[in-house]
Amino acid sequence: MAREPLTEGDAVELVARLLLDEIWRGTKRMKKQKMLLLLCMVLAVRPAHSIDKSFPAAFMKLQSLAGAWIGNDEHGRLARTNFKTIIADTTVMETLVPEGMGEMLTLYTVDGDGIALVHYCPTNNQPRMRATPRPGDGKELVFQFSGAGNLPTLSVGHEHKLIMRFTDNDHLTEEWTWRRDGKDSLMIYQFTRQKSSESPGPNQSGTLSC
Secondary structure (H helix, E strand, C coil): CCCCCCCHHHHHHHHHHHHHHHHHHCCCCCCHHHHHHHHHHHHHCCCCCCCCCCCCHHHHHHHCCCEEEEEEECCCCEEEEEEEEECCCCEEEEEEEECCECCEEEEEEEECCEEEEEEECCCCCEEEEEECCCCCCCCEEEEEEEEEECCCCCCCCEEEEEEEEEEECCEEEEEEEEEECCEEEEEEEEEEECCCCCCCCCCCCCECCC
């Protein structure tokens, strides 16, 4: 039966164990001090636990949004949002601040073959949604409601759906569906990426509702 080849980490660990065994046996071929030094050198270059960086294309699209964005809602009111990659790039954090509304925060993460989000709303509920990207479609993500924290019934107002449309690298549309008592209303934001030389200006805040 053929043996599976050793990985780099397995090989380094095997060498380290052999060296340690030689040290405690008191070998005469090499002084213990030199053996200890060699062991330390081997352990120093031993690879750490690797982080899976094979993100799906749709999540990489979200990562590419990193930075400040400015735009307007469907009524022409100012809106700002900011994307930031955190936790070894495994999470994208969005901070959305529409004019006259409280700050909202959304966390996007990879979830199997899809992307999951948790939306933290000033109304103090936390809707969860999930999008399953369609093969070859890098222009749109549709997040559907999958549950929520601190939401006693679905009749309570909450964000129920999000559609993100990527027009190009510098233009983004977010279409949020707010649901209350079974009735839906849309909030549409058109954003343009801010260049590094542009000042983001102060955040706008106001009523505590999404």
